[in-house]
């Protein structure tokens with residue numbers, strides 16, 4: 001007899017850009033990615049603006065009939081049919097919004113950057129532990145087959161011990177007059193919404209540094225890094241270019257994570273000029289090609305390889321029955337389903353301790369770069385009636 005499929009029932013908090021992308025992935029047929037043990041159902045969507053936004057969201061993603069719509073986040077977390085809430089608000093809001101969900105005793109998948117401060121991350125994790133619920137930072141890159149494969153190659157030892165990882169995620173977003181393409185109130189540069197390159201993009205550069213240099217450290221030898229950072233600030237006071245050195249002195253390893261809103265990772269989209277990520281050991285290196293959040297290919301270049309290497313393409317499968325959709329976020333959703341099915345509270349792909357270590361690194365970088373965010377979004381005191389929870393703009 002075929003094993004039963006476990007179906008996870010999702011509630012979606014917010015109706016912006018990434019919520020649409022994620023939900024369209026949830027609605028694809030898992031069989032397109034050869035997944036048969038878990039499946040997903042969107043049972044409710046909430047918008048802090050109005051119920052109408054939630055209705056039009058379901059229309060945009062062509063959701064099947066039956067999902068409920070709410071005009072407040074409070075109603076969503078009270079819905080008994082929701083197993084897990086996907087928090088897709090700006091990162092300024094994540095602490096208050098995710099805490100609202102946890103306090104309601106529900107499981108959470110929360111978009112990156114997980115919070116604005118490390119203290120907020122620690123409080124969320126403490127609450128998840130207290131409520132005995134699942135909690136995961138939505139760094140989808142970790143669950144993509146390319147990442148899994150690259151980690152396996154590193155662990156195979158073919159490069160020797162990896163000593164250095166260099167990773168970048170940058171977009172050229174400058175205009176000729178020196179301003180950026182985002183208006184100053186846009187969440188990319190608005191400090192009220194925790195804007196800046198690091199929390200939005202640099203987290204992916206750090207993801208590559210951490211998933212190789214920290215994640216693969218043996219459990220008994222886990223070492224949090226020392227962080228040295230420099231930032232250039234935009235006129236709004238948010239960081240527009242950031243470089244971080246992430247040092248693990250005991251392991252003698254070093255990561256260099258960069259991000260910028262001024263220059264792109266690569267002027268050549270195919271990535272032939274310059275890999276987004278380099279993972280280097282004494283016997284060779286891996287180049288990861290494409291954008292750091294969803295790379296498209298990798299190559300392993302060995303010292304004794306005679307100059308020959310193979311480019312391994314890793315395409316994202318598409319669902320022809322859903323307009324050819326497939327973005328690559330479904331693998332992290334599958335991870336949530338498997339964890340909940342198996343009674344796990346955290347994902348082995350990105351354990352709680354690692355989310356804290358990354359957030360501490362970003363905390364330190366922001367401090368060194370002199371970027372300051374307002375009290376409303378940095379407080380680690382939960383307030384269910386915070387404007388961040390009630391749709392105050």
Ligand SMILES: NC(=O)c1ccc[n+]([C@@H]2O[C@H](COP(=O)([O-])OP(=O)(O)OC[C@H]3O[C@@H](n4cnc5c(N)ncnc54)[C@H](OP(=O)(O)O)[C@@H]3O)[C@@H](O)[C@H]2O)c1
Pocket residue numbers: 013014015016017018019046047048049050053088089090091092093111112113138140187193199200293391392393
């Ligand atoms: N994983 C990825 O690849 C990826 C990609 C892009 C963004 N993200 C992350 O996802 C989060 C949301 O990004 P996004 O691009 O979806 O942003 P967005 O398009 O601006 O949407 C954010 C949504 O949050 C809700 N919201 C609540 N209070 C808000 C406020 N004061 N201002 C603006 N929006 C508010 C709104 O939905 P309602 O009005 O319906 O409540 C809004 O539509 C960010 O943390 C970002 O870092 C992740």
